[in-house]
Amino acid sequence: MTKFVPDRARRGLLPAVLALSLLFADRAVAAEGAHDHMMMETAQAGVPVAANAVKIDNFSFAPAAIIVAVGTTVTWTNEDDIPHTVTQEDKKFKSPPLDTDDHWSFTFTEPGEYHYFCSLHSKMVGMVVVKP
Amino acid sequence: MTRRFDDDETVPRGTSRREALTCMAWAGTGLLWSLTGGVPLAGMIGRAEAATAATGFTFAQFSDSHLGFNKDPNMDPVATLREAIADLAKLSSKPAFIIHTGDISHLSKPVEFDTAAELMKETGLPVFYVPGEHDVLTDEGVSYRERFAPNSKGDGWFSFDHDGVHFVGLVNVQNLKAGGLGNLGNEQLVWLADDLRPLKDSTPIVVFAHIPLWTVYAEWGWGTDDGANALALLARFGSVTVLNGHIHQIMQKVEGKVAFHTARSTAFPQPTPGSAPSAGPMKVPAGDLKNWLGTTDVTFVRGIERLAIVDHTLA
Numbered sequence: 017m018t019k020f021v022p023d024r025a026r027r028g029l030l031p032a033v034l035a036l037s038l039l040f041a042d043r044a045v046a047a048e049g050a051h052d053h054m055m056m057e058t059a060q061a062g063v064p065v066a067a068n069a070v071k072i073d074n075f076s077f078a079p080a081a082i083i084v085a086v087g088t089t090v091t092w093t094n095e096d097d098i099p100h101t102v103t104q105e106d107k108k109f110k111s112p113p114l115d116t117d118d119h120w121s122f123t124f125t126e127p128g129e130y131h132y133f134c135s136l137h138s139k140m141v142g143m144v145v146v147k148p
Numbered sequence: 149m150t151r152r153f154d155d156d157e158t159v160p161r162g163t164s165r166r167e168a169l170t171c172m173a174w175a176g177t178g179l180l181w182s183l184t185g186g187v188p189l190a191g192m193i194g195r196a197e198a199a200t201a202a203t204g205f206t207f208a209q210f211s212d213s214h215l216g217f218n219k220d221p222n223m224d225p226v227a228t229l230r231e232a233i234a235d236l237a238k239l240s241s242k243p244a245f246i247i248h249t250g251d252i253s254h255l256s257k258p259v260e261f262d263t264a265a266e267l268m269k270e271t272g273l274p275v276f277y278v279p280g281e282h283d284v285l286t287d288e289g290v291s292y293r294e295r296f297a298p299n300s301k302g303d304g305w306f307s308f309d310h311d312g313v314h315f316v317g318l319v320n321v322q323n324l325k326a327g328g329l330g331n332l333g334n335e336q337l338v339w340l341a342d343d344l345r346p347l348k349d350s351t352p353i354v355v356f357a358h359i360p361l362w363t364v365y366a367e368w369g370w371g372t373d374d375g376a377n378a379l380a381l382l383a384r385f386g387s388v389t390v391l392n393g394h395i396h397q398i399m400q401k402v403e404g405k406v407a408f409h410t411a412r413s414t415a416f417p418q419p420t421p422g423s424a425p426s427a428g429p430m431k432v433p434a435g436d437l438k439n440w441l442g443t444t445d446v447t448f449v450r451g452i453e454r455l456a457i458v459d460h461t462l463a
Binding site: 074075076096097098099101103105112113115116131132133135136137138139141 | 286325429
């Protein structure tokens with residue numbers, strides 16, 4: 017119902033993030049681990065961060081918004097003690113139920129903004145920006 | 149313990165108090181409802197009062213069995229469901245039937261469904277199910293409906309009459325929208341309007357669904373986006389009782405002629421709204437789960453605005 021659109025991306029900050037993420041694209045995985053806390057805060061603010069791994073915990077996706085290059089495989093890992101799913105709004109992709117410690121991957125082959133949510137807990141939303 | 153919160157998003161009329169009394173209970177068992185002289189009463193199974201209250205007919209509410217869950221604070225929800233069933237069998241006045249308000253299973257697995265069906269069969273009572281979101285995780289709920297609601301409409305909704313009371317089981321866990329709450333959908337609302345149309349205003353109505361039809365706590369998705377549409381259809385009736393699960397704790401309010409109540413889980417408690425970072429299973433000290441069974445009696449009197457809630461600490 018309510019569409020998740022990152023305000024700041026709409027206001028034109030996205031190009032800057034894109035440029036930044038290109039710089040750090042090859043360090044995304046390391047950064048995701050090393051600066052997890054910082055990146056979570058950034059994602060909650062609605063700005064996509066470069067990462068190809070999303071952690072599910074406390075009924076939220078972290079980072080909630082990520083940016084990847086075409087062809088990137090993104091992996092979601094459920095570290096929560098309740099099952100969740102990763103479901104694109106138009107059902108272009110939908111993970112099976114992910115129980116604790118389960119993970120699921122999806123390879124993005126088309127550029128675009130992919131808004132997704134947990135089909136069990138629809139308040140849980142996330143976004144993947146796939147750049148050309 | 150009790151706490152208050154304000155919530156008027158789903159008020160069907162504007163005349164009711166802007167206040168709701170809520171009552172928290174941390175762990176639970178089946179909930180027994182009795183309709184005595186037109187007055188529904190609820191009490192926790194396991195309390196002697198519940199067994200003697202009924203001179204009309206009674207029914208029990210089970211919810212959130214979550215068979216397949218195996219983490220803190222409950223490694224064995226099968227055992228706690230068994231306990232709830234055993235308590236039910238001790239009642240002196242046998243319930244006419246059971247309603248189960250969803251999340252029978254944890255992961256919609258066949259073995260979870262089969263175990264639940266076998267256990268509930270041991271009660272020897274008819275059981276009317278509505279699905280929780282955990283029951284429709286695969287195949288859009290087809291396997292759920294085959295087992296638990298073979299004669300239902302649409303995603304699993306249905307109605308039936310018992311002793312002058314009209315019961316409606318609704319489904320609000322399908323086709324959820326990103327960022328939204330529970331969802332009934334237009335098809336089900338049209339069906340509900342048709343279902344209610346022939347009934348007299350004086351017919352007592354009991355509506356049950358998994359997710360609360362009223363907004364308990366939107367931040368955690370504890371509500372139904374189009375629940376107000378269903379409540380509008382129910383507004384002409386003199387007595388409406390709305391029974392839900394999903395939030396694993398007792399919470400209730402009365403708005404005009406509509407009484408709302410959520411049941412406890414037989415598997416694990418969840419935190420009170422906003423009291424934790426998220427709505428996951430609430431950890432309680434080992435061995436304490438059972439001590440908290442039967443800690444709340446709910447007296448639910450039609451026509452009286454405020455629910456009477458009595459918390460009993462058995463420890």
